[in-house]
Amino acid sequence: MKEQGVHEPAMDLELLFKPRSLAVIGISKDLGRGGGFIWWKIRSQGFPGRVFPVSRSCRELDGVPCFPSITDIRDPVDLAIAAVPAAAVERVLEECAQKGVKFVIVHAAGFAELGEAGKGLQERILDIARRGNIRLVGPNCMGLFCPESRLNTIVEVDPAEAEPGGVAFSGQSGWATEHFVVGGTARGLRFSKVISSGNQADLGFLDFLSYFGEDPSTRLICAYLEGLGEKGRAVLASARRIGRIKPVIVWKAGFSQAGARAALSHSGSVTGNRQVWQGAAKGAGIVQAEGFEDLMDLAVAFSSPPYPRGKRVGIMAEAGGGGISTADACEGLGLKVPVFSPDLQRRLSEFLKDYLPPFSGTSNPLDLVWLPRETALTICTRSLELMAEEVDAVIAMSYLPFVVPEMLTPFLKAVKALRDRLQLPVYLVPPYAAKAVEAMKTLTLAGIPAFPSFERAARAVAATFSWRAWAEREGN
CATH class of the missing domain: 3.40.50.720 (NAD(P)-binding Rossmann-like Domain)
Structure with missing residues (x-):
């Protein structure tokens, strides 16, 4: 109005x-x-x-x-x-x-x-x-x-x-x-x-x-x-x-x-x-x-656009408990954590079968347990690309950029390029925030927002989506 x-x-x-x-x-x-x-x-x-x-x-x-x-x-x-x-x-x-x-x-x-x-x-x-x-x-x-x-x-x-x-x-x-x-x-x-x-x-x-x-x-x-x-x-x-x-x-x-x-x-x-x-x-x-x-x-x-176009959140975590707590936080804030379609789950399973144990979950949250270091970057970026078809934003936790210092810059560049190409908001969470202060700062400076916990990342998704929806209604 x-x-x-x-x-x-x-x-x-x-x-x-x-x-x-x-x-x-x-x-x-x-x-x-x-x-x-x-x-x-x-x-x-x-x-x-x-x-x-x-x-x-x-x-x-x-x-x-x-x-x-x-x-x-x-x-x-x-x-x-x-x-x-x-x-x-x-x-x-x-x-x-x-x-x-x-x-x-x-x-x-x-x-x-x-x-x-x-x-x-x-x-x-x-x-x-x-x-x-x-x-x-x-x-x-x-x-x-x-x-x-x-x-x-x-x-x-x-x-x-x-x-x-x-x-x-x-x-x-x-x-x-x-x-x-x-x-x-x-x-x-x-x-x-x-x-x-x-x-x-x-x-x-x-x-x-x-x-x-x-x-x-x-x-x-x-x-x-x-x-x-x-x-x-x-x-x-x-x-x-x-x-x-x-x-x-x-x-x-x-x-x-x-x-x-x-x-x-x-x-x-x-x-x-x-x-x-x-x-x-x-x-x-x-x-x-x-x-x-x-x-x-x-x-x-809000200093790291783009913002979500809808409420659908994809969760990608190298920890089962992290994925569960993220799902709880998202739904508690009125966001949706949709089950991936059978076709998307099939393609994720086909891509991941050579890298991960067969019990890794692909329904959303995507459980990337025991990620091999040498292929971790490829796995993360390809998984994000596949998930982008059915979600409006992704909350991701990866050990790679936070635990392996030499991988921070390659990870940042790859995620930023994918984010810009797909216009898919990506919100990162470290495995342990107390040891990731400088890495989080580097990511945010580069335009990839990083948060100390899954719950705080979910709050960020909800707030940016709500503002975008309000601004679009006001502009009509």
Whole structure:
């Protein structure tokens, strides 16, 4: 069903994520403090624009002269990062307004999350920002990560893992944002843009969602939310419009009484009712994550198209118990594990008779027990090719790419080529995830999603199918 009416164009946030120049206000020679750490990170990452240190106590830092105030900088400043205590933010924002700064990130806590006194301070800084035509990120946030502009104030990332990718993230929690970046890089995800939004006094999830929706470098949008506030309806409308093209995955927290209290004191957010959220999010096509691990799994699954066209799942496992548990998980999620047709079972048996014991099951799950190493790759790829005729996706467990390191690259290339040729989604599971972290990362980086368990792979199949079916219905 197509949405009626028109939508507001996304706010131009290019100079937030890709500033030509920035100032770090409140820098320190102590790298353990906020301003010193942020200065060091920006300098060490090779940010290509101009960087100005602002400090009332330092005359120079790393040989770079410091400015007592941002108003003392002669050149234009697109972005100011305020690493000062809450009590100093009003003064800093007045000076940023005088300077004509377009965006300010306020790291400090001590605002609406503290109650009435903090709310008053938050309202005052928002008033200053609006009068000065400044767009505000935060307060009470960790800033941003944009690999394309080599700008990262959130958490340290290995340079090899800071290459640009297609996953965007917006998080109200600094911890959730850090955790998503660190956990995501460890799983093989690469990011377009990441924002820690904190209290969302000004810019909030609606703004970032709309921007990510129009951002050509973003293919998948993820978020951690505590509250939607008065813009809830607009968020749902935008998610529905954007989600037809780019999946929108949200981990919504704070539904329990204790969680709601914690959210109020954490980011000043009113969290809302679980059932209301679930119904509204489902109608808007939002993919709902149940916790951090689920968010990670969904991000891996949706970053690795194609997605299943139907509910039929083929299971190929080098372990009988693994096949059984996968079948249970699939059917428990509403997926189908169809018995292969007599003709397909005959062809599988004919192909496998020279390689495997006669008691290997070919009905679905396909039990590839005692797979010979020298022919394992041929057996796996040919079996996948035969199964593709009667299923919409395959969950596969093979020892080969996880236990025999030299076979990881050949296996990956062969499965990827087959997946692309047949447009058959393949979801891989290692025999023991604890020893397969790097291999899983390599597979996901190459576009073959890997999951720590059969149950989590089944969840990924169900979610990607459901989203694709919803998006196709919405497009009609």
